[in-house]
Amino acid sequence: xxxxxxxxxxxxxxxxxxxxxxxxIAIRFPAFVAPANLxxxxxxxxxxxxxxxxxxxxxLTRCIDLSVAANLALTGMACALLNVAMPGVPVVVIVAxxxxxxxxxxxxxxxxxxxxxIPPIVVxxxxxxxxxxxxxxxxxxxxxxxxxxxxxxxxxxRATFLGVSMLTWIAVVVIALVALVLTRTPLGRAFYAxxxxxxxxxxxxxxxxxxxxxxxxxxGALAGLAGYLWIARYAVAYVDIASGFELDVVAACVIxxxxxSGGIGSVGGAVLGALFLGVIKNALPVVDISPFWQLAISGAxxxxxxxxxxxxxRTRGRVILKSxxxxx
Amino acid sequence: MSISxxxxxxxxxxxxxxxxxxxxxxxxxxxxxxxxLNSFASPYFLNAWNLSDATFNFTEKAMIAFAMALxxVSGEIDLSVAAIIALASTAMGAAAQVGMGPVPLTLxxxxxxxxxxxxxxxxxxxxxxxxxxxxxxxxxxxRGISYxxxxxxxxxxxxxxxxxxxxxxxxxxxxxxxxxxxxxxVGFGVLLHKTNFGRAVYAIGNNxxxxxxxxxxxxxxxxxxxxLTGLMSGVAAICLTSRLGSTRPSIxxxxxxxxxxxxxxxxxxxxxxxxxxxxxxxxxxxMGLVTFGLGLLNVPGIVMSILIGCLLIGVIALPRLWSxxxx
Numbered sequence: 230x231x232x233x234x235x236x237x238x239x240x241x242x243x244x245x246x247x248x249x250x251x252x253x254i255a256i257r258f259p260a261f262v263a264p265a266n267l268x269x270x271x272x273x274x275x276x277x278x279x280x281x282x283x284x285x286x287x288x289l290t291r292c293i294d295l296s297v298a299a300n301l302a303l304t305g306m307a308c309a310l311l312n313v314a315m316p317g318v319p320v321v322v323i324v325a326x327x328x329x330x331x332x333x334x335x336x337x338x339x340x341x342x343x344x345x346x347i348p349p350i351v352v353x354x355x356x357x358x359x360x361x362x363x364x365x366x367x368x369x370x371x372x373x374x375x376x377x378x379x380x381x382x383x384x385x386x387r388a389t390f391l392g393v394s395m396l397t398w399i400a401v402v403v404i405a406l407v408a409l410v411l412t413r414t415p416l417g418r419a420f421y422a423x424x425x426x427x428x429x430x431x432x433x434x435x436x437x438x439x440x441x442x443x444x445x446x447x448x449g450a451l452a453g454l455a456g457y458l459w460i461a462r463y464a465v466a467y468v469d470i471a472s473g474f475e476l477d478v479v480a481a482c483v484i485x486x487x488x489x490s491g492g493i494g495s496v497g498g499a500v501l502g503a504l505f506l507g508v509i510k511n512a513l514p515v516v517d518i519s520p521f522w523q524l525a526i527s528g529a530x531x532x533x534x535x536x537x538x539x540x541x542x543r544t545r546g547r548v549i550l551k552s553x554x555x556x557x
Numbered sequence: 558m559s560i561s562x563x564x565x566x567x568x569x570x571x572x573x574x575x576x577x578x579x580x581x582x583x584x585x586x587x588x589x590x591x592x593x594l595n596s597f598a599s600p601y602f603l604n605a606w607n608l609s610d611a612t613f614n615f616t617e618k619a620m621i622a623f624a625m626a627l628x629x630v631s632g633e634i635d636l637s638v639a640a641i642i643a644l645a646s647t648a649m650g651a652a653a654q655v656g657m658g659p660v661p662l663t664l665x666x667x668x669x670x671x672x673x674x675x676x677x678x679x680x681x682x683x684x685x686x687x688x689x690x691x692x693x694x695x696x697x698x699x700r701g702i703s704y705x706x707x708x709x710x711x712x713x714x715x716x717x718x719x720x721x722x723x724x725x726x727x728x729x730x731x732x733x734x735x736x737x738x739x740x741x742x743v744g745f746g747v748l749l750h751k752t753n754f755g756r757a758v759y760a761i762g763n764n765x766x767x768x769x770x771x772x773x774x775x776x777x778x779x780x781x782x783x784x785l786t787g788l789m790s791g792v793a794a795i796c797l798t799s800r801l802g803s804t805r806p807s808i809x810x811x812x813x814x815x816x817x818x819x820x821x822x823x824x825x826x827x828x829x830x831x832x833x834x835x836x837x838x839x840x841x842x843x844m845g846l847v848t849f850g851l852g853l854l855n856v857p858g859i860v861m862s863i864l865i866g867c868l869l870i871g872v873i874a875l876p877r878l879w880s881x882x883x884x
Contacts, residue, residue, distance in 0.1 A: 293689070341870065341874065345873075345874050345877045345878065345881075346877065347870065347873050347874060347877070348827045348828065350634075350689060350827070351817075351821060351827050351869060351870070351873060352870060354814055354817065354818075354866075354869065355818075355866040355867070355869040355870040356866065356870070357814075357866070358814060358862045358863065358865060358866035359863050359866040359867060359870075361859065361862065362859050362860055362862050362863030362866070363863065365857070365859040365860065366860070366863075370857075370859075468859065476693060476696070476697055479690070479693055480693075480694070480697070483690060483694075489687050489689065489690045490687065519705070519708065521701075521704040521705055521708045521709075521806075522701070522704075522705055523701070524697050524700060524701030524704050525697065525698055525700075525701025525702050525704065525705055526701070527697050527701075528694050528695060528696065528697030528698030528699070528700075528701050529694075529698055529701075530694075531690065531693060531694030531697065531698075532680065532691065532694040532695060532698060535686050535687070535690045535691060535694065536680070536684055536686060539684065539685065539686050539687075
């Protein structure tokens, strides 16, 4: 019963596609699917996974957050500047600071959507440029380079525990936490309810705006965490870090079967969607395709995935007037 | 989520009062204020040639904004416009390398724009997909193709006659781009405000289902709007490429944001159903004057983008704050 239901699910189809992709690569490059390399691919995709989970929660509530990459860059730069100014501050404090600052930036989006009822796409397009510009004001346009950061600051993502890097562990913990929130708490249920049917959600006593606010705050907190990890991992901070990354994040969500109209999606789908892009990105140089192909491939993947998703969602319910369904 | 109410007033306001209290008049006032402030702030502002140069700041974006305004009024959006510019410019660059003249280059630019618009339109109206996601996807796809073709290289060597679109003057300080801008502004204004097609666009934006039941072919109208947006991106690509004289895959990066900002600043509701072309024209001047004035004061471009972002949120937030405060 459980097996058959799983086999019919979107996650199973996606898993199948991912395995097929890996098999295709393995035919010519068996080394790519060695466990150690797959772990490396997962590690490289960890940041995308963290951001995708945040974005998923926002999309579940019928919103979209285009400012996540700018949030990441701003928080990352703030962490780097903090580290340079006060090298004595322990890394744990910096991580907490990153999460708090990210959550604050996310909450700004949330308040504008909640209290002023401004469409999320407008809010986050605006804050995206504002946050990017703020990085310039903070840093004066200069770079923070590897040698200016403390060793402890840079070491955290690379440190290993049980032979697996901390970056991977953090991603695993985030996956578990988001899954816990979505499936085991009233807030998680509210995210789905708000996206599935806002009017019905209101009648069941859920504050739609407040729920969307928490979704943005959660996405912001995760973007902040990813901000520190990104800067520490690549050991450099500048204005244009992760520029355009928000599109990869949205792409991962769409590929992962999260409906842009809200209310549908799972943690498993989001993770698989991110991994799908991660495998493509890591496989391109191996199969000797120029990295310049990546943008076009993820673009094509978004278009194909959204087309398939919409087809799948449309079969539900009875269509009374055939030609009317396209309209709304 | 609030359900919007439509009141039917007991007595209609006089046309003059409505016009004076409109978003467009407020915006016009802002434009004049910025103009006056700028002329005090910098001695270089009130110079015919400088002002003529400043129009390049907004003419290309405004051409797209006119078509985008119609699209947003109909309840859709196209975020791939800047990527269409990149693809059209790359195609023109490739054609220029094999020695094509200005006329075929122009046709290629327009053709690529139309083709991209048709692709978006087919996905949105044919398959019934949400336009935000589709155009986020095609935005990566179109620009991605430019990156595949060009990589980290660039195309140059456009024929001499091609320069006229972005660098030519009709008379004294009047550029060809200004002429295109004016003609297109009038054209789109007439299309939206004086034709059946324009009425259909408003009807669809307000209530697509009701529009369909009143005999409007919703899908076809939306498809035409995507075509127009693609075509205007092609026109903008021709002007921009001609002005810069070279093509890189990162050309016009992030311009979609400025186009959407211009449309929203012009009073077009992002939810669809309302907005005017004169509003967008004034918004274009406001944004052009702000960036030009700040540029004269040596404000870096990225700081201006903060201002554009604040402007985008501010123009929507302030009226809502105002009505909340009064309630």
